[in-house]
Amino acid sequence: MVKVRLASRILEANEKIAERNRKFFQDKGIFVINLMSSPGSGKTSILERTISRLSGETPLAVIEGDIYTSQDAERIEQKGAPVVQINTSGACHLDAHMVEEALGDLDLDKIKLLVIENVGNLVCPAEFDLGEDAKVAVLSTTEGNDKPMKYPLVFRQSQAVLVNKIDLLAHTDFDLDVLRRDVHLINPELKIFEVSARTNEGFEPWCQWLAEQVRNKAAAV
Amino acid sequence: MHELSLMDGVVKALLKSAGENDISKITKVKLVVGKMTAALPSALEFAFEVLSKGTLIEGAELEIEEQEIIGRCEACGKEFKTNLYAFVCPHCGHPKVDIVSGRDLYIDFYEGD
Numbered sequence: 310m311v312k313v314r315l316a317s318r319i320l321e322a323n324e325k326i327a328e329r330n331r332k333f334f335q336d337k338g339i340f341v342i343n344l345m346s347s348p349g350s351g352k353t354s355i356l357e358r359t360i361s362r363l364s365g366e367t368p369l370a371v372i373e374g375d376i377y378t379s380q381d382a383e384r385i386e387q388k389g390a391p392v393v394q395i396n397t398s399g400a401c402h403l404d405a406h407m408v409e410e411a412l413g414d415l416d417l418d419k420i421k422l423l424v425i426e427n428v429g430n431l432v433c434p435a436e437f438d439l440g441e442d443a444k445v446a447v448l449s450t451t452e453g454n455d456k457p458m459k460y461p462l463v464f465r466q467s468q469a470v471l472v473n474k475i476d477l478l479a480h481t482d483f484d485l486d487v488l489r490r491d492v493h494l495i496n497p498e499l500k501i502f503e504v505s506a507r508t509n510e511g512f513e514p515w516c517q518w519l520a521e522q523v524r525n526k527a528a529a530v
Numbered sequence: 531m532h533e534l535s536l537m538d539g540v541v542k543a544l545l546k547s548a549g550e551n552d553i554s555k556i557t558k559v560k561l562v563v564g565k566m567t568a569a570l571p572s573a574l575e576f577a578f579e580v581l582s583k584g585t586l587i588e589g590a591e592l593e594i595e596e597q598e599i600i601g602r603c604e605a606c607g608k609e610f611k612t613n614l615y616a617f618v619c620p621h622c623g624h625p626k627v628d629i630v631s632g633r634d635l636y637i638d639f640y641e642g643d
Binding site for chain 1: 557
């Protein structure tokens with residue numbers, strides 16, 4: 310019998326490609342966000358609003374992750390942003406290799422912001438680095454304020470969380486104070502933006518924050 | 531559900547190493563899984579069983595060591611065991627804590643002939 314010590318990291322292959330992606334974005338001065346949430350929280354609607362608000366000043370492109378369909382990509386295309394669809398064919402998350410492949414289908418020379426919309430899932434996407442600058446989580450008031458405590462990893466790793474469907478707050482049992490307390494226990498530096506993709510409420514602070522990140526990244530090249 | 535893709539990486543790494551070391555049958559595999567990863571041991575075990583079928587790993591014993599989350603306070607520098615839900619220093623109450631361990635996910639060793 311032989312014993313072989315490996316100490317081989319399971320996500321090493323993904324991390325290597327993620328680093329390659331990160332270097333690529335760095336060289337081009339593109340700020341990249343990895344947008345994560347559970348299904349139906351409003352990632353695509355938020356993205357539509359964000360594109361409308363930012364597209365004049367910030368050239369952006371989108372990579373849409375979806376298990377089978379291209380419905381979300383079609384919505385983004387209608388907003389006039391270049392978009393590539395990744396169908397994961399059953400996989401519950403995007404990985405760095407899928408993103409690397411998708412980059413070949415986008416003209417990124419004039420792009421300053423790339424949004425990668427991950428597959429709707431609060432668990433698995435948190436584990437796979439894509440080479441992004443910031444993870445951004447979306448949580449909607451109709452889902453309940455217990456999500457950070459149930460899925461802490463994604464909130465620990467994110468730089469910002471958008472609390473969507475804030476226009477419905479009065480009709481739910483969602484407790485904003487409890488949410489703020491919980492996310493700040495998990496991640497004291499997490500920025501919280503309260504928005505409604507339906508009414509456009511709260512988009513200004515979010516878009517300003519995003520535009521500032523984009524400017525800082527572009528200035529660092 | 532991503533345990534399947536994680537385990538796919540494990541099986542590939544094992545088969546590659548077994549080939550390099552002239553091992554024709556793997557009998558035991560030890561994984562270290564940090565509690566701060568989103569990988570569930572029971573799902574990893576299931577994925578291992580499915581993916582090792584028909585390979586030289588089939589039937590091997592899988593041992594999973596769960597690694598505790600250890601934080602280090604940025605203010606007072608003390609280290610402490612914590613859980614995923616409260617990254618606040620229990621000694622001085624400072625809210626900024628670095629994760630020292632608990633994020634690992636790796637193959638420690640395997641045994642074979």
